[in-house]
Every structure is written in structure tokens, then in C-alpha cells.
Amino acid sequence: MPSLKELSHKKELLSRGHRLCPGCGAPIIVRQVLLAADKPVIVACPTGCLEVGTTIYPYTAWKMPWIHCAFENAAATLSGVETAYRALKKQGKIKDDIRFIAFGGDGGTYDIGLQSLSGALERGHRMLYVCYDNEAYMNTGIQRSSASPLGAHTTTTPPGKAIPAGKTESRKNLTEIVAAHNIPYVAQASPGYHMDLMKKVQKALSVDGPSFINVFSPCPRGWRYPAEKTIEIAKLAVLTGFWPLYEVENGKYRITYKPRKKRPLREFLEAQGRFKHLLAEENKPIVERMEKEIESREKELMIRAGEGEK
Amino acid sequence: MKEKGWKEIPIGGLILEPGNAEKYLTGSWRTFRPVVNKEKCTSCLLCWIYCPDDSIIVEDEQMKGFRYEHCKGCGICKNVCPFKAIEMVEESKYQQIEK
Amino acid sequence: MATIEAMTGDEVAAEAMRQINPDVVAAYPITPQTEVVQNFSQSVANGRVKTEMIRVESEHSAMSACVGASAAGVRAMTATCANGLALMWEIVYIAASYRLPIVMAVANRALSGPINIHCDHSDSMGARDSGWIQLYSENCQEVYDNLIQAVKIAEDKSVLLPVMVCFDGFIISHATERVEILDDEKVKNFIGEFKPQYPLLDLNNPVTYGPLDLFDYYFEHKRQQVEAMENAISVIEKVGKEYEKISGRKYELVEKYNLEASDMVIIAAGSTAGTIKATIDELKEKGINVGLLKIRTFRPFPHVQIRDALKDKLCVAVMDRSASFGARGGPIFLEIRSTLYEEKKKPVVVNYIYGLGGRETTVEHIKKVVDNLSKIKKTGKVDRLIDYLGVRE
Ligand SMILES: Cc1ncc(C[n+]2csc(CCOP(=O)(O)OP(=O)(O)O)c2C)c(N)n1
Ligand code: SF4
Ligand code: SF4
Ligand code: SF4
Numbered sequence A: 001m002p003s004l005k006e007l008s009h010k011k012e013l014l015s016r017g018h019r020l021c022p023g024c025g026a027p028i029i030v031r032q033v034l035l036a037a038d039k040p041v042i043v044a045c046p047t048g049c050l051e052v053g054t055t056i057y058p059y060t061a062w063k064m065p066w067i068h069c070a071f072e073n074a075a076a077t078l079s080g081v082e083t084a085y086r087a088l089k090k091q092g093k094i095k096d097d098i099r100f101i102a103f104g105g106d107g108g109t110y111d112i113g114l115q116s117l118s119g120a121l122e123r124g125h126r127m128l129y130v131c132y133d134n135e136a137y138m139n140t141g142i143q144r145s146s147a148s149p150l151g152a153h154t155t156t157t158p159p160g161k162a163i164p165a166g167k168t169e170s171r172k173n174l175t176e177i178v179a180a181h182n183i184p185y186v187a188q189a190s191p192g193y194h195m196d197l198m199k200k201v202q203k204a205l206s207v208d209g210p211s212f213i214n215v216f217s218p219c220p221r222g223w224r225y226p227a228e229k230t231i232e233i234a235k236l237a238v239l240t241g242f243w244p245l246y247e248v249e250n251g252k253y254r255i256t257y258k259p260r261k262k263r264p265l266r267e268f269l270e271a272q273g274r275f276k277h278l279l280a281e282e283n284k285p286i287v288e289r290m291e292k293e294i295e296s297r298e299k300e301l302m303i304r305a306g307e308g309e310k
Numbered sequence B: 001m002k003e004k005g006w007k008e009i010p011i012g013g014l015i016l017e018p019g020n021a022e023k024y025l026t027g028s029w030r031t032f033r034p035v036v037n038k039e040k041c042t043s044c045l046l047c048w049i050y051c052p053d054d055s056i057i058v059e060d061e062q063m064k065g066f067r068y069e070h071c072k073g074c075g076i077c078k079n080v081c082p083f084k085a086i087e088m089v090e091e092s093k094y095q096q097i098e099k
Numbered sequence C: 001m002a003t004i005e006a007m008t009g010d011e012v013a014a015e016a017m018r019q020i021n022p023d024v025v026a027a028y029p030i031t032p033q034t035e036v037v038q039n040f041s042q043s044v045a046n047g048r049v050k051t052e053m054i055r056v057e058s059e060h061s062a063m064s065a066c067v068g069a070s071a072a073g074v075r076a077m078t079a080t081c082a083n084g085l086a087l088m089w090e091i092v093y094i095a096a097s098y099r100l101p102i103v104m105a106v107a108n109r110a111l112s113g114p115i116n117i118h119c120d121h122s123d124s125m126g127a128r129d130s131g132w133i134q135l136y137s138e139n140c141q142e143v144y145d146n147l148i149q150a151v152k153i154a155e156d157k158s159v160l161l162p163v164m165v166c167f168d169g170f171i172i173s174h175a176t177e178r179v180e181i182l183d184d185e186k187v188k189n190f191i192g193e194f195k196p197q198y199p200l201l202d203l204n205n206p207v208t209y210g211p212l213d214l215f216d217y218y219f220e221h222k223r224q225q226v227e228a229m230e231n232a233i234s235v236i237e238k239v240g241k242e243y244e245k246i247s248g249r250k251y252e253l254v255e256k257y258n259l260e261a262s263d264m265v266i267i268a269a270g271s272t273a274g275t276i277k278a279t280i281d282e283l284k285e286k287g288i289n290v291g292l293l294k295i296r297t298f299r300p301f302p303h304v305q306i307r308d309a310l311k312d313k314l315c316v317a318v319m320d321r322s323a324s325f326g327a328r329g330g331p332i333f334l335e336i337r338s339t340l341y342e343e344k345k346k347p348v349v350v351n352y353i354y355g356l357g358g359r360e361t362t363v364e365h366i367k368k369v370v371d372n373l374s375k376i377k378k379t380g381k382v383d384r385l386i387d388y389l390g391v392r393e
């Protein structure tokens, strides 16, 4: 991976002047992914904050060919683009070596777009699907998704007298669901670890088949923290074990970053308004459940990576 | 931008001018502006890689300041600078001077 | 040399697709369209086409992939009906809005529920305002001819709209008929090379497809779509004439059968037009004259041609193979009545909803319609403005 200094010579492919909130994690992820790409790219986005914020007609922030079709079908749409490319390549009508990248929110990926994603992965289209996971439907006003963590306060899981916990269900482990498709490359990343993320992008783009990277995407508006803390929180998620960084390359698991000293989950929770209610005594069991889940997932991951006891 | 009639715009809602969002100046959103202390800055470029709005000016691998036309003043750059070289200053102070 | 073959509607649709030789086909099976997908898959497997086929996991993805492929800059096709069309609904509109010349075969089938696999037009009629051009076919030959013409209509620079080629499920899709197949070369030359205007794959001219389009421009984009539909009227006529030159078969926006001979007219789309023609011939021998105005093109609606065709007619029966619940009659009826509104002298127009869910419509049914038209003509009285043909009380 080239150094930041070397990367600074590259042309930016996402222009400034987009209208995502100040401090939004999504454009940071997009910039890092695009900086890591060595080949020309064509991008697809499902409906969501990133799509809306970057393409308010007559403006577009995208400097490469870009398509948005609907909310649940970025993978299917891009599979059509990629297939058209293959068709023309076969006919000798196109010379360029192009890579195809989708950037989808958690709603468009974990929930409504899961079928479309699964279909595209199974069919083996050569494309990288990046999920920017801000753990709720932000564009429509912070409703819960299946990526919203246990205990999260969203506008459809508000804590109240009858349900003090907020969201009462644990989040879906999409990274593992995707890994179960046995595609060549799957990873989890965080923009707080930009080198790790960019290395994963390079690997993902080099495989001849589908690849998927699930990226933790802090959202100051929806998670209720000051905009300046986006990267701090992106790091805390990793340092507390909430968002482990790992990859699955041809079925082989590898933990790509291990915090020297794990930080208590509490620090991650305290930093965000969406978890504020969890600090109350009555929600202690929820926090304990979260901690247990983190622990067991960590163990599971270690075993898969061949680092833990069997 | 003057709003055009239906015969004057491309069909299908297509936008044929890549990256023209740059013409949309988001700098007016800012309430605090980042200011760099050149003495402290080592041009490590961490602020650049973490800026959501590509508003850190880098020339010849050196951090040269901010694109205030677009910088939204989120403060991430200040927060990530390992050398505490960036300070967030209330925008109103500058507006008074510029007026 | 053209060849004569015995083929079903589905087989002939797949054959037309083979000759069109699209770059990408994305499709999902559903009765009674299934054989289109199966037969075309065989052509792919046998290496008879250059097509890259995407065997998607749903119709929603079929249309999405077609949108992606067409936007990328290649010829893309699909086929579906009923629930499949309903599932892709959202993307059907998007395909038209992005001005993508996708061609889709629709083997008309009743929409659920309860679930039914047989013919009616509720599926494609429901999509009548989606921005797609709609051509209805009377028989297997027309399925073939319409599909080939559809490519050229869709891709015309003044149009750039997707086209549905509709044909009645089972009645046409599974009926074996004698069909004339043109030479591969002839079809290839007729449709020509696809020259996309704004291909995504053009890296030198990066284009953004599908931005957020709010109150300041969305309306202008819709106005453009209205214009493209209007342009399609003359393009469909032009392509019909060109096609006649290579096939010897005449195609117009509407077809007139025995129309001049009578002041009584039946209007219909799809295979029932064939049943009506047979009835007309039979009645003629008995000295009763009635005309048929067949709707080949429903979108854009050829109102000028229809108005002219109905000039001086006295009574008209409009056959609708779908109900428009809560409306004053079926979709074709509504269009016809609206078309005649400005006319000083207009015929009496009644509506027959018929054949829902595959209910058989025979010569006997059509004779009833003619009887009623004769009665109206004689008495000037309409008993029922909207009637249901063949339903049990
Ligand atoms: C079929 C459909 N259902 C619902 C919506 C409304 N909608 C638009 S974006 C969105 C949520 C997006 O959430 P996510 O994918 O997580 O992206 P984010 O906005 O959080 O970045 C919803 C519910 C839609 N556009 N289409
Ligand atoms: S709501 Fe969240 S994800 Fe959406 S633009 Fe704002 S910060 Fe970004
Ligand atoms: S992070 Fe600080 S030291 Fe590094 S380039 Fe930016 S201002 Fe300079
Ligand atoms: S304040 Fe935010 S937008 Fe402005 S330069 Fe710093 S990181 Fe970029």
C-alpha cells in the first residue's frame, strides 16, 4: 500500500460540495476506497444518505460513471453493468480494464437489498460491494435496521417506560452471512484504520470474482455525538471489540488488527447519545448482554482464524 | 444556476458534468473554521485522509491549509491531528474581519 | 429466404430474441413465459448468440440488471408476466424514466390474487402509465414481428423508451401456429447496431444516472417523457412501414378489419381480435356486417388514428380483458371515450369486461356483443354501459 504522501498525488474521485452532514463517516470511507483503487472504476449506490447527499440534481459529486437505480437493488443493477462490460469485452468492443464498486448503506444491504446482494454474489460477478454501515436508516430519519446494535436508540426503537432498552434485538452478522457465500474475499474494516481499509480494498479489487467489505460508518447525526469525533468513534469501535477488523480470503480467516489493550465497551457507549439510556441502572443487563456477545464473537473469530483454543 | 426548461436539459435525469458538485459551496455551513499552526504541522496528512469533504489542501505532499469554500467545519481534522496543529475558531470572528 | 415453422408464442419469442441477439438478457421464469427463458437459455448454451445471460434470483433483479446493462450501453432484454411484472414494478418505471430502450416480452397473465396462471391483461394494463411503449399481439406471428420492430422503436433517438411486447398467456404463448421466420441476416440488418447515447462504460464521458431529482427539475424530466411518447407514434408507423418491406406484413398503430363495411365496431387488443375476425367472417355470410378496430399500440395511445377510424360509426363495443376497479369501465374503454369527447357526432360506446383469469371467450360470446350492438343501433338505447361477458350471475 502506498503511503499517504504518495496517495496525495492521486486524483480525487468524489468531489467536494456534496451535501452529506459535516463529519459524516460515509464520504471518508468512499474517499479511502477510491484512493486505494488503481484501475478505473464505475460505481453504483442504492438509495440512502450517500446517494442523496452526493447527487442532488443538477449536481453530482461523482467524477466517474455512477448509477443509482433504487433502494434494494444496487447489487443487481451493478451486476447488469458488469455483465454488459463482459459482453463488450468478449466482443472486443471495449479495451479498458474496469472495476465495479457498489457503496450501500446497511438498510440497502443488510435488509431490503439482501436478496439482490446474495443473488449477485452467488452468480459470481466481479464486483466489490462496500457496505457503509451506520447502523440505521439515516436518510429517512434514523430508523432501526437489522444492523442497529442491541440497545440502540433509533426513532423506531426509542427507549420508553415499557421498553427501556431501546432496540431489544442483537444486530445481524452480515459479514458472516456474506462469507457463507464462499466468495473469494470478505472483510470488515473501519475508516479509523485507513491503511488496513485500503489494503483490504486492494485485495478485494484484485480477486477475480465478487468481494465484500463491511465498513463501520459513524454518523454524528444519528448516533448523536459531536461531528469531530467520527474517527475517534471509528477507532473506539475497534478498540472495544465492538467492530473487529478481519478478513476472509478464500475461506481463510485472519484478524487484521488486534488492539494491544482492549478498552471497556462503556467508553464506546458513553461517547454516543444513542446509547445514553444504557448507562442507567435498569439497562445494566443489556450492557452485560452486549459485552457477552462481543466476547463470544471474539472467541469464535479467534477459533476461525486458528488463534484460539478449539 | 438558472433553472432550465425541459428542452434544454439532458434526458433521463442524467448529469453529464462529472463532479460538478464542486460548484456548490458548502463552506457557508461552517460555524467554526479550522486554522493550522504551520510551526506544529509535520504534513503527516492524517487530516487529509480523514476529511469527509476533501477540504485539506495538499501540494507537493505538504499540508497547505483548507479549502474554505467547501470545508463544513466538522472539526475532524483538529481531532485527528497528532500534533495539535489545528485549532477551531469561531467563524463569526472572520466574518467580521472580512466585512 | 424466410422459412415457415410451427411454433408456440413462447418459442417464437425466444426465436426472435435469438435473432435480435442482445448483449445481455436477464430473466426469471414464470408461467406462461417460462419457455421463453428456457428456449433462449438453450440458444445461449448452444453458442448461437453472443448474449451474456444473467440468471437472476427474481424479476426485481431481472429488471434491475437490465437497467444496469442498458445504462452501461448495451442491448438488454427480458421477459415476464403477472406476479413477475408486479414484483419488478418499481424498476419498470425507473427503466422508462432513465430512457433505457429495454425490450420485454410479456406473456399476459392475470394478477394474483387468488393466484391464477391464465390470461388476462391486468398485468400489463396495470403498467400502462409506467412510461413503457406497449404493443399487443394477436397471434404468434405478431409476437415475432412486434419483438423485432420493438428494438428499433425503442432505440430511435427521438424515442429512447422501453417497449413491452404483450401476448396472451397460454392462448398465444402455448398455441402452436404457422409462423414465418425471417433470415437471421435480414433481422440483424433491420435492427442495426445499437449506438447508445450516454453509456456508463464510456470512461471519457462519465455520466451520473439516477440522481435525486426534486421539485425544481423532476417535472421537466417527466415532460420530456411525455414528448418521447408522442414522438413514438410516428416512429412506430415508420418502423412498421420499413418492416413491411422486409416481411411483406403490414403493421400500423391500429388494425382495421371490415371496418369500412359497417357502422358497428368492436374494439379489442390481443388474441380476442382473432376470435372477433372469425365471428365477423361468419356473420358476413349471414348478411350481418360488423367491423373490428384492433388496438396494436396501446401506449402511446393512437387517439388521432382511432378518432378517424370511428368517424361516422354509430355504435362501438370496447372489449377490456382487465377491470379497473372503481373506474367507469376498463382501461381501453376509458381511453376510447376520452378520445371521442371533443367530437360533435360520436358513436354510442359500451364496454365489455371479459376473459378475466383465462375465462374462455368464444365466437358465441362475440355474437352476443354483436347482437347487443344491433339492438343499440335499432333502438338507440343502452341497457348496460359496462357489461361482464361470460361471468356467472
Ligand atoms: C423500496 C423503498 N422503500 C423505502 C424507501 C425509503 N428509504 C430511502 S433510504 C432509506 C434508508 C436508507 O438506509 P441505509 O441503507 O442504511 O442508508 P443510510 O441512509 O443510513 O446511509 C429508506 C427507508 C425507498 N426509497 N425505497
Ligand atoms: S445522517 Fe448520518 S449518515 Fe446521513 S449524512 Fe448525516 S451523518 Fe452522514
Ligand atoms: S494532521 Fe496535523 S500535522 Fe498532520 S498534516 Fe494535518 S495539520 Fe499537519
Ligand atoms: S473541518 Fe472538517 S471539513 Fe473542514 S477541513 Fe477539517 S475535516 Fe475537512
Ligand SMILES: [Mg+2]
Residues within 6 Å of the ligand: A105, A106, A107, A133, A134, A135, A136, A137, A138
Ligand atoms: Mg444506514
